[in-house]
Amino acid sequence: MTLVKWTPRPTSILNDMDKMISNVFENDWNFPVRSKTNWSPPVDVKETDDSFTLTADIPGLTKKGVNVNVSDGIVSISGERKFENEKESDNYHYRERQYGSFLRTFNLPETVNEEEITANFKNGILSIELPKQEVVLPKERQIKIS
Numbered sequence: 281m282t283l284v285k286w287t288p289r290p291t292s293i294l295n296d297m298d299k300m301i302s303n304v305f306e307n308d309w310n311f312p313v314r315s316k317t318n319w320s321p322p323v324d325v326k327e328t329d330d331s332f333t334l335t336a337d338i339p340g341l342t343k344k345g346v347n348v349n350v351s352d353g354i355v356s357i358s359g360e361r362k363f364e365n366e367k368e369s370d371n372y373h374y375r376e377r378q379y380g381s382f383l384r385t386f387n388l389p390e391t392v393n394e395e396e397i398t399a400n401f402k403n404g405i406l407s408i409e410l411p412k413q414e415v416v417l418p419k420e421r422q423i424k425i426s
Contacts, residue, residue, distance in 0.1 A: 319378030321357070321406075325386070332392065332410040336384070339404035340377075346406055348399045355397070355408065356385045391415055 323336045336357055338346060346359040360381040388394065393413035400407045 318382070319361075319380060320382050320384060323357075323384060323386075329412075331412055332389070334386065334406075334408040334410065336406040336408075337404060338401075338406055341404065343401040346401055348406070348408060350388075350394050350397055353388045353390075353394075354385050355388055355410070356383060357406065357408075358383045 321336045321338045323334055326333045326335070334355070334357075338359065338361075340361050341359055345361075346357065349356045349358075358381070361379050363379040388410065391412045392410045396411045396413075398409045400409075
């Protein structure tokens with residue numbers, strides 16, 4: 281299995297309509313059109329000759345608040361950004377930051393050496409190094425017909 285290069289789809293007219301409705305009702309009238317309770321940190325996937333690197337922006341969390349697991353050819357990143365204590369008297373005009381738990385999973389190519397995966401978290405950026413291993417192709421042999 282290999283990673284497939286991501287090609288963004290062109291935005292549809294429905295996305296444009298959704299943005300227009302959000303702009304009218306959320307910004308002008310301060311009525312939430314929809315709630316965004318789930319969030320997902322953005323992730324970049326880079327490939328070199330020796331490895332893959334997953335880089336995720338997870339601001340507001342510490343190293344202890346982020347979990348990285350590998351199981352059955354899948355690497356998962358999870359955590360939770362706690363909601364700030366707010367008072368009833370707080371009057372927000374606009375909120376873009378999202379809170380709550382998140383989970384991102386990625387299927388690993390067969391070339392990844394799962395035993396050598398490492399992770400580093402610094403300044404809100406998680407980097408996961410996925411080293412490649414050499415794939416041994418089965419040898420061809422001729423079968424005698426009896």
